[in-house]
Amino acid sequence: MSSPVTRPSGLPKQMRASVLSAPGSVSVESRPTPSPAADEVLVRVGSVGVCGSDVHYYQHGRIGDFVVESPLVLGHEAGGAIVQVGSAVEASRVGERVSIEPQRPRGDSAETLAGHYNLDPAMEFYATPPIDGAFAEYVLIQSHFAHRVPDSVSNDAAALMEPLSVGIHAARKAGITAGSRVLITGAGPIGVICAQVARAFGALEVVVSDLSEVRRAQALRLGATRALDPRVDPIESLGVDAFIEASGAAPAIRQGLAALRPAGTAVLVGMGADDPALPVHLIQNKELLVTGVFRYTNTWPLAIALVESGAVDLDSLVTGRFALDEVEAALSESTRESSLKTIVEPGRLSDS
Numbered sequence: 001m002s003s004p005v006t007r008p009s010g011l012p013k014q015m016r017a018s019v020l021s022a023p024g025s026v027s028v029e030s031r032p033t034p035s036p037a038a039d040e041v042l043v044r045v046g047s048v049g050v051c052g053s054d055v056h057y058y059q060h061g062r063i064g065d066f067v068v069e070s071p072l073v074l075g076h077e078a079g080g081a082i083v084q085v086g087s088a089v090e091a092s093r094v095g096e097r098v099s100i101e102p103q104r105p106r107g108d109s110a111e112t113l114a115g116h117y118n119l120d121p122a123m124e125f126y127a128t129p130p131i132d133g134a135f136a137e138y139v140l141i142q143s144h145f146a147h148r149v150p151d152s153v154s155n156d157a158a159a160l161m162e163p164l165s166v167g168i169h170a171a172r173k174a175g176i177t178a179g180s181r182v183l184i185t186g187a188g189p190i191g192v193i194c195a196q197v198a199r200a201f202g203a204l205e206v207v208v209s210d211l212s213e214v215r216r217a218q219a220l221r222l223g224a225t226r227a228l229d230p231r232v233d234p235i236e237s238l239g240v241d242a243f244i245e246a247s248g249a250a251p252a253i254r255q256g257l258a259a260l261r262p263a264g265t266a267v268l269v270g271m272g273a274d275d276p277a278l279p280v281h282l283i284q285n286k287e288l289l290v291t292g293v294f295r296y297t298n299t300w301p302l303a304i305a306l307v308e309s310g311a312v313d314l315d316s317l318v319t320g321r322f323a324l325d326e327v328e329a330a331l332s333e334s335t336r337e338s339s340l341k342t343i344v345e346p347g348r349l350s351d352s
Contacts, residue, residue, distance in 0.1 A: 011042075011083060016346070017136035018327040020072045023061040028325045029071075033138050035084070040140045042084035043098060046155035048134045049077030049163065050334045050342040052188075052271075054127065058331045064274075068129050074327070075344065076102040076126035078134035079158025082146060089143045099158040100134070101145040101165075101300050102126035118295040125295070135327055137346045147300040150308055156343055157307050157314040163341075164312060165299035166190055166269065167197040173291055174242035174267045178202030183240045185256050186247025186270055187215035187227070189317060189340050194244050194269070195223035200311040209235055209252070214337050222316060235259050248272025254279055260288055268292040317341040323350035 015033045020026050036042050053063060054074040061068045078100045082093050105112045105120035112120050127133025149158045167190065176182055180203040184191050187210035198206045208224040210216050216227035228235055230251070236258035243256040248270030257266055257279055266288060283290060306312040320342040322330035327344055334342045 015137040016324055017073050018324050020058060020068060020074055023059060026058065026328050034140050036086040036140055038086040038088040039142050040086045041082045041089055041093060041143050041146050043080040043100060043139050043141060043146060044083045045078055045134055045137060045139055045346045046080040047159040048075040048344045049159045050330050050344060051077055055331050055334055066129050070130060072129055073132035073135050074127045075133040075135035077159045077162040078102065078139065079149065079155055097149050097158065098146040099149050099161040099300065099304065100141050101147060102162065103145065104142060116297060118297045135324065135344055147304060149304055153304065153307055154315055156318050160314040160317065160341060161300060161303045163190060163193055164303045164314060165296040166293065167193040168299040168302055169293050169296040170194055170244050170267045170269050171197045171201050173293060174244055174265050176201040176203055176242050179204045180242055181205045181240045182242045182244065183238055183256055183259050184208045184244045184246055185252035186210060187212065187219040188246065190269060191246035192219055192222045192317065192340060194246055195219060196312045199223050200306050207238060212337055218340065230255055240264065244269060246270045250276035257282055257288060260286065262286045265289045318343055321345060323348040325350050
């Protein structure tokens with residue numbers, strides 16, 4: 001039986017949210033605690049991962065055509081617990097720990113009906129202007145995008161199912177399977193997660209390249225079988241089955257394409273220059289498949305299973321932890337070379 005929308009006792013009328021008001025300016029504001037529509041749930045946020053897109057919006061106020069034109073709550077990697085449900089949602093879900101898939105596609109778009117709901121042009125996505133994100137005490141999400149997580153999964157890991165989903169989507173498009181040899185360029189958070197996913201998918205060899213010695217060492221600790229310096233190591237001669245580009249650097253794209261065996265697959269994940277030069281003759285002569293990823297589709301059940309089984313370790317990625325009124329420090333920390341995943345905990349008290 002569905003439940004009526006009532007405000008549970010103890011649920012505050014106002015909540016705190018960290019708001020980006022202009023490039024380089026974030027502050028905590030008091031906002032009304034939202035109430036769920038019929039198909040929504042209200043989640044008390046436990047952990048939020050800081051993404052490179054959050055940093056970019058904070059620094060520049062835009063990413064490509066997405067421009068911050070009014071105050072915006074950042075953060076889209078989130079997990080927490082359901083505290084209120086809409087009238088069409090089972091009341092038994094209150095108290096359930098969940099990982100949030102932070103998107104709302106139209107149900108009737110051609111892309112959604114074809115199974116590619118991530119490509120819906122009318123998508124509403126957390127922390128993508130003008131949609132608010134999860135650097136707040138409470139957020140709303142459609143009930144089917146609030147994925148239950150078992151008690152063995154931490155709040156941090158529940159939040160980081162989102163970047164894990166990017167890695168899963170990339171590995172699926174790359175065709176990684178048992179025995180695959182894989183090159184990943186870029187040993188930032190997504191590159192390291194892609195390395196873990198490749199190993200979980202059965203890859204025999206996972207080579208990660210990065211300019212940073214610190215990040216190469218992290219990649220070896222967290223899933224890579226080899227870590228190379230692209231300035232000195234012979235990456236072009238690797239002859240791998242699949243190449244995942246996670247740096248956004250044009251030279252890395254060209255190196256990775258050259259490293260593919262004939263009929264290999266390249267998946268472009270990292271965001272860099274809009275129009276990098278590509279070796280078209282190489283793509284043609286080796287019949288390479290070159291594709292990209294834009295977020296993810298139908299990845300959360302597998303993501304949760306990989307973490308619950310221990311095949312992927314998300315908790316080890318966490319290198320910093322901050323309160324809601326320390327979001328500016330969290331964004332700054334995320335730019336450090338040694339930082340992988342910085343976590344914001346809206347319910348955490350600041351040290352100051």
